[in-house]
Amino acid sequence: MHLFKLPPRPAARTLRTAAALAFFACLVGLAPLHARAADLSLSVADGPPAEATLYVALYNDAAGYAASKPVASQTAPMQGGKARLVFAGLAPGRYALRAFADENGNGKLDTNLLGMPTERYGFSNDAKGNRAAPDFEAAAFGVDADVQTLIHLH
Secondary structure, three states, rough: OOOOOOOOOOOHHHHHHHHHHHHHHHHHHHHHHHHOEEEEEEEEEOOOOOEEEEEEEEOOOOOHHHHHOOOOOEEEEOOOOOOEEEEEEEEEEEEEHHHHHHHHOOOOOOOOOOEEEEOOOOEEEEEEOOOOOOOOOHHHHHEEOOOEEEEEOO
């Protein structure tokens, strides 16, 4: 007779334990799918010295970019020509950003008679267009983990 010997487990209890362990293993196996979401941290520089509101639009494909239909957008206060914001929980993929500093508080990017912006603006990758916004591919960057990027306003 052993003092520390455990009695044998009933078969039904062993099956329940095995099923619970299998279920837990499946949940743990799915965890990386949720962990794949990434945060995009954006810093913006060269804004106006006076306080302004920064408007930023995030695009995940060329069609939405061309049609100005962002998948997400945010505003942030600019102070001393700088601002920071985060787009959290992004799925892996290619993204592009457009930003402008609303210097007069009217909620839009003002332009002159020729359609050229009179307020500061910029794009991801500091992409530049030729008399128009750069295309999606010029501004696009990959996101597959947390990423930090910088836009200089012009």
